[in-house]
Amino acid sequence: MPCSTSPARARTPSPGPGRSSNQGQGHDEACRVEAWQALLNELGYDVDVDGLHDPGSTTATKKSQTEAKVLVTGTVDKTTWQPAGRRPR
Known part of the structure:
Protein backbone atom coordinates (compact mmCIF):
# COMPACT_ATOMS: atom_id res chain seq x y z
CA MET A 1 0.00 0.00 0.00
CA PRO A 2 1.56 3.32 -1.01
CA CYS A 3 1.93 6.22 1.39
CA SER A 4 0.14 9.50 0.81
CA THR A 5 3.28 11.56 0.15
CA SER A 6 2.36 14.15 -2.45
CA PRO A 7 4.35 13.90 -5.72
CA ALA A 8 4.63 17.69 -5.67
CA ARG A 9 6.48 17.43 -2.37
CA ALA A 10 8.62 14.38 -2.99
CA ARG A 11 11.04 12.98 -5.50
CA THR A 12 10.14 9.29 -5.54
CA PRO A 13 12.66 7.13 -7.38
CA SER A 14 12.10 3.50 -8.19
CA PRO A 15 13.22 1.43 -5.22
CA GLY A 16 15.42 -0.71 -7.47
CA PRO A 17 15.89 -4.45 -7.65
CA GLY A 18 15.33 -6.31 -4.41
CA ARG A 19 14.15 -3.23 -2.48
CA SER A 20 10.69 -2.23 -1.42
CA SER A 21 9.50 0.91 0.32
CA ASN A 22 8.92 -0.94 3.58
CA GLN A 23 11.61 -3.61 3.50
CA GLY A 24 12.52 -4.56 7.08
CA GLN A 25 9.99 -2.24 8.69
CA GLY A 26 6.25 -1.83 9.01
CA HIS A 27 4.17 0.13 6.52
CA ASP A 28 3.36 2.90 9.01
CA GLU A 29 7.04 3.36 9.84
CA ALA A 30 7.94 3.47 6.12
CA CYS A 31 5.28 6.16 5.61
CA ARG A 32 6.66 8.23 8.49
CA VAL A 33 10.15 7.94 6.97
CA GLU A 34 8.78 8.99 3.55
CA ALA A 35 7.07 12.02 5.11
CA TRP A 36 10.33 13.03 6.83
CA GLN A 37 12.30 12.53 3.61
CA ALA A 38 9.78 14.69 1.72
CA LEU A 39 10.17 17.43 4.35
CA LEU A 40 13.97 17.19 4.06
CA ASN A 41 13.61 17.76 0.30
CA GLU A 42 11.37 20.78 0.93
CA LEU A 43 14.09 22.14 3.20
CA GLY A 44 16.64 21.82 0.40
CA TYR A 45 18.25 18.47 1.16
CA ASP A 46 18.51 16.04 -1.72
CA VAL A 47 17.36 12.67 -0.39
CA ASP A 48 15.49 9.79 -1.98
CA VAL A 49 11.89 9.57 -0.80
CA ASP A 50 11.67 5.81 -0.54
CA GLY A 51 10.72 5.13 3.07
CA LEU A 52 14.04 3.46 3.82
CA HIS A 53 16.44 4.46 6.55
CA ASP A 54 19.66 4.99 4.63
CA PRO A 55 22.94 6.86 5.09
CA GLY A 56 21.80 9.80 2.93
CA SER A 57 18.68 10.37 5.02
CA THR A 58 20.65 10.06 8.25
CA THR A 59 23.25 12.59 7.08
CA ALA A 60 20.55 15.06 5.99
CA THR A 61 18.73 14.56 9.30
CA LYS A 62 21.92 15.36 11.23
CA LYS A 63 22.49 18.50 9.14
CA SER A 64 18.88 19.56 9.73
CA GLN A 65 19.27 18.98 13.47
CA THR A 66 22.47 21.04 13.49
CA GLU A 67 20.72 23.94 11.72
CA ALA A 68 17.76 23.70 14.11
CA LYS A 69 20.14 23.71 17.09
CA VAL A 70 18.68 20.52 18.57
CA LEU A 71 20.52 17.43 19.78
CA VAL A 72 22.22 15.83 16.75
CA THR A 73 21.39 12.13 16.74
CA GLY A 74 20.33 11.30 13.20
CA THR A 75 17.09 9.99 14.70
CA VAL A 76 13.83 11.83 14.10
CA ASP A 77 11.72 12.60 17.17
CA GLN A 82 8.91 20.56 15.29
CA PRO A 83 11.76 22.92 14.34
CA ALA A 84 11.95 21.48 10.82
CA GLY A 85 8.26 22.11 10.26
CA ARG A 86 8.63 25.78 11.26
CA ARG A 87 11.71 26.59 9.16
CA PRO A 88 11.25 28.53 5.91
CA ARG A 89 11.07 26.40 2.81
Whole structure:
Protein backbone atom coordinates (compact mmCIF):
# COMPACT_ATOMS: atom_id res chain seq x y z
CA MET A 1 0.00 0.00 0.00
CA PRO A 2 1.56 3.32 -1.01
CA CYS A 3 1.93 6.22 1.39
CA SER A 4 0.14 9.50 0.81
CA THR A 5 3.28 11.56 0.15
CA SER A 6 2.36 14.15 -2.45
CA PRO A 7 4.35 13.90 -5.72
CA ALA A 8 4.63 17.69 -5.67
CA ARG A 9 6.48 17.43 -2.37
CA ALA A 10 8.62 14.38 -2.99
CA ARG A 11 11.04 12.98 -5.50
CA THR A 12 10.14 9.29 -5.54
CA PRO A 13 12.66 7.13 -7.38
CA SER A 14 12.10 3.50 -8.19
CA PRO A 15 13.22 1.43 -5.22
CA GLY A 16 15.42 -0.71 -7.47
CA PRO A 17 15.89 -4.45 -7.65
CA GLY A 18 15.33 -6.31 -4.41
CA ARG A 19 14.15 -3.23 -2.48
CA SER A 20 10.69 -2.23 -1.42
CA SER A 21 9.50 0.91 0.32
CA ASN A 22 8.92 -0.94 3.58
CA GLN A 23 11.61 -3.61 3.50
CA GLY A 24 12.52 -4.56 7.08
CA GLN A 25 9.99 -2.24 8.69
CA GLY A 26 6.25 -1.83 9.01
CA HIS A 27 4.17 0.13 6.52
CA ASP A 28 3.36 2.90 9.01
CA GLU A 29 7.04 3.36 9.84
CA ALA A 30 7.94 3.47 6.12
CA CYS A 31 5.28 6.16 5.61
CA ARG A 32 6.66 8.23 8.49
CA VAL A 33 10.15 7.94 6.97
CA GLU A 34 8.78 8.99 3.55
CA ALA A 35 7.07 12.02 5.11
CA TRP A 36 10.33 13.03 6.83
CA GLN A 37 12.30 12.53 3.61
CA ALA A 38 9.78 14.69 1.72
CA LEU A 39 10.17 17.43 4.35
CA LEU A 40 13.97 17.19 4.06
CA ASN A 41 13.61 17.76 0.30
CA GLU A 42 11.37 20.78 0.93
CA LEU A 43 14.09 22.14 3.20
CA GLY A 44 16.64 21.82 0.40
CA TYR A 45 18.25 18.47 1.16
CA ASP A 46 18.51 16.04 -1.72
CA VAL A 47 17.36 12.67 -0.39
CA ASP A 48 15.49 9.79 -1.98
CA VAL A 49 11.89 9.57 -0.80
CA ASP A 50 11.67 5.81 -0.54
CA GLY A 51 10.72 5.13 3.07
CA LEU A 52 14.04 3.46 3.82
CA HIS A 53 16.44 4.46 6.55
CA ASP A 54 19.66 4.99 4.63
CA PRO A 55 22.94 6.86 5.09
CA GLY A 56 21.80 9.80 2.93
CA SER A 57 18.68 10.37 5.02
CA THR A 58 20.65 10.06 8.25
CA THR A 59 23.25 12.59 7.08
CA ALA A 60 20.55 15.06 5.99
CA THR A 61 18.73 14.56 9.30
CA LYS A 62 21.92 15.36 11.23
CA LYS A 63 22.49 18.50 9.14
CA SER A 64 18.88 19.56 9.73
CA GLN A 65 19.27 18.98 13.47
CA THR A 66 22.47 21.04 13.49
CA GLU A 67 20.72 23.94 11.72
CA ALA A 68 17.76 23.70 14.11
CA LYS A 69 20.14 23.71 17.09
CA VAL A 70 18.68 20.52 18.57
CA LEU A 71 20.52 17.43 19.78
CA VAL A 72 22.22 15.83 16.75
CA THR A 73 21.39 12.13 16.74
CA GLY A 74 20.33 11.30 13.20
CA THR A 75 17.09 9.99 14.70
CA VAL A 76 13.83 11.83 14.10
CA ASP A 77 11.72 12.60 17.17
CA LYS A 78 9.50 15.50 18.29
CA THR A 79 12.47 17.78 18.90
CA THR A 80 13.55 17.19 15.30
CA TRP A 81 10.12 17.39 13.61
CA GLN A 82 8.91 20.56 15.29
CA PRO A 83 11.76 22.92 14.34
CA ALA A 84 11.95 21.48 10.82
CA GLY A 85 8.26 22.11 10.26
CA ARG A 86 8.63 25.78 11.26
CA ARG A 87 11.71 26.59 9.16
CA PRO A 88 11.25 28.53 5.91
CA ARG A 89 11.07 26.40 2.81
